[in-house]
Amino acid sequence: MEFNPFQRKFRKGEKRVALVYSNRYAGGVANIGLQQIYAEINEFAICERFYADVFDGLRSVETGTPLSEFDFALFSIQYENDCFKAVEILRKSNFKGIKIAGGPCVMENPRPLRRFFDAFFIGEVEGKLGEILSVKEAVELSGIEGIWTGREDRVKRVFSKIGKHLEKEIIAEGAYGRCFLIELGRGCVRKCSFCLVRQIYAPPRWRRVEDLPEVRDVGKVALIAPSPTDHPRFKEILQSFVERGLEVSPSSLRADALNEELVELLKAGNVKSITLAPETSSEKLSEILRKEISFEDLREAVEICAGKFEKLKLYYMVGIPGESIEDVRGIVEQAKELKSLIPRVEISVNPLVPKPHTPMQWFGFDKLEDLQKKINLLRVECVKAGIEFSQPNLREFVLQTIIARGDERAGDIFDGKSYRDFKYLLNPLDPEIELPWDFIDHHYKRDRLLREFEEIKSGLESRKESG
Ligand code: SF4
Missing domain, CATH: 3.40.50 (Rossmann fold)
Structure with a gap:
């Protein structure tokens, strides 16, 4: 109701x-x-x-x-x-x-x-x-x-300052449960190379604590932002809701932001499972993704969470440029190690979509046969290790890539044309050629994107050379 x-x-x-x-x-x-x-x-x-x-x-x-x-x-x-x-x-x-x-x-x-x-x-x-x-x-x-x-x-692109929060909202059974949604900010201070949010919601803007609403008549709040734990006053905000007896649900958590105090507050806010997104098991690929989360950060975060939450959910990607089958195997190895700290672990894996407006836009979508092999490997190894595995529907990711990267011709796909006719959109793109989305000014300089792309490429080259 x-x-x-x-x-x-x-x-x-x-x-x-x-x-x-x-x-x-x-x-x-x-x-x-x-x-x-x-x-x-x-x-x-x-x-x-x-x-x-x-x-x-x-x-x-x-x-x-x-x-x-x-x-x-x-x-x-x-x-x-x-x-x-x-x-x-x-x-x-x-x-x-x-x-x-x-x-x-x-x-x-x-x-x-x-x-x-x-x-x-x-x-x-x-x-x-x-x-x-x-x-x-x-x-x-x-x-x-x-x-x-x-x-x-x-x-x-149009954007504005964020001011006073809504004081009233529709309250219903939604993705975060029955709760009041609180937008803590827009945009992200991080620089992950695959992330569209970072680009299309820039610049990062935080809601002032004074502009947050009084929450009444509902027992739970969802704290929403692309990376809520980066809010400069996140702990204080969390604490104020927990002290008022409210349950909390943050839209995401970063492993390097978790500490004893924050974890205690999350537990007191009735958070049951912890979701973290290391994205890759490989240190080198992590540098390419610019996620800036090491396995050390991840392990430390899970150590702090051990015994306090029922489940650990981990998000990874496959199909990252330069990825080897060993990197994929490493995902299960990491999860196994973390399982000794929180026994119930689920891995969710998605293929990397080289999104427009990101430095990844010039890379291609990984070959389907390779992706299928990687996913099969993960499924088998997860079953052996007693890890839950949530696998992607590859066709959906192919469609996602085609729609994200197409021009007007790709509209035929909504008129019944097969996605096979647009497979060329999965290929790498030439940095010299104008792209269908270049007409949108998202307040970034194309040169900066290109520079980041070149850095990723040279990172991949040095990875190859070092074997
Ligand atoms: S992936 Fe998350 S942390 Fe990285 S830039 Fe995007 S929103 Fe920020």
């Missing part, structure tokens, strides 16, 4: 805005960005939500009103694979109003979706909604800051 403090009755003549999340309700309702957009629109128009698994995305959660009756459809596309459902919802709903897409997937590269929407918003839309939703026709959107209709040569 939802608690919704924003819902209002529709009055004749009011503008109707559909906020569409083309994935599951649990993820959508736990998205703090969508909560903010919803709250803001409801101040001057009627906004209702649509989720892929509620009425198949065709009727609103609030009143069951069909999408076709709305004036605007704002789609938030978080993951590349959600594009399929977004296109399906548009088709089945017969929506005739103004269609705009936004979200990280759009900020990364909207070109494959171009033919399906009137416009795309590149950036953080809060503060711009009044202007966008005041247009009478789609053609008027062109020229609004952050809008790309396909006709502009360039678009600059």
Whole structure:
């Protein structure tokens, strides 16, 4: 059952805005960005939500009103694979109003979706909604800051300072459980070479403690940021919620940030399992990924956590440029060692997607046969070692790479064309050639990206030479 403090009755003549999340309700309702957009629109128009698994995305959660009756459809596309459902919802709903897409997937590269929407918003839309939703026709959107209709040569990402947090929210059973979502910050101070978040939410911005909300009528808070433990006052924030008797759920934890005090607070906040993302077992590959977490950091963190949590979950990647089968085997070796500290261990492995706007963008996606071998090896070794293993669906990652790196032609994939026709998008890219997403200005210099790419390449060369 939802608690919704924003819902209002529709009055004749009011503008109707559909906020569409083309994935599951649990993820959508736990998205703090969508909560903010919803709250803001409801101040001057009627906004209702649509989720892929509620009425198949065709009727609103609030009143069951069909999408076709709305004036605007704002789609938030978080993951590349959600594009399929977004296109399906548009088709089945017969929506005739103004269609705009936004979200990280759009900020990364909207070109494959171009033919399906009137416009795309590149950036953080809060503060711009009044202007966008005041247009009478789609053609008027062109020229609004952050809008790309396909006709502009360039678009600059919009971002703003983060100020006072929402005081009220929809409270529902979402991805973090039934809780109040607290956004601690945007962007990330780290420099992981594979990470899109670092690039498309820059610069890192923290919410001031004074701007955090009073949380009432709910027993749990989710602390959300790309890397929440990097908040300069994270411990103090955590402590203040725990002292008020609230359960806590941080969106992620960094191994090198954990210490006795923090772990005690997490335990007191009823955190049951600990999730860490070493990404690779190899020191050399870790340098390439710039994750800056060593196995020492990881072991020390797990030592502190031992006996306090029921489960340890570890995220790794495979398909990292220069990776050997020994590096992959090393994942299980690390997990085995950590299992002696926390007996229940799960490994989750995903292939590296060379994402646009990152220094990895010029590398290719690993060969499918090699990835399959690596995953098979991990599965077998995990079973032998009594480690839980969560394996990726390789086809989904291939699609993700194609949609992330394609131009307008890749839109055919949503019209039923086989992904096999786009396998060329899995290949390495030529740094001399302009890329489909180069028209988006994410406030970084291409030269800096190129320099980081060259550094990674020379790191790989020296790895080869040292055998
Ligand atoms: S992977 Fe995590 S820590 Fe690294 S830059 Fe991205 S958000 Fe930050």
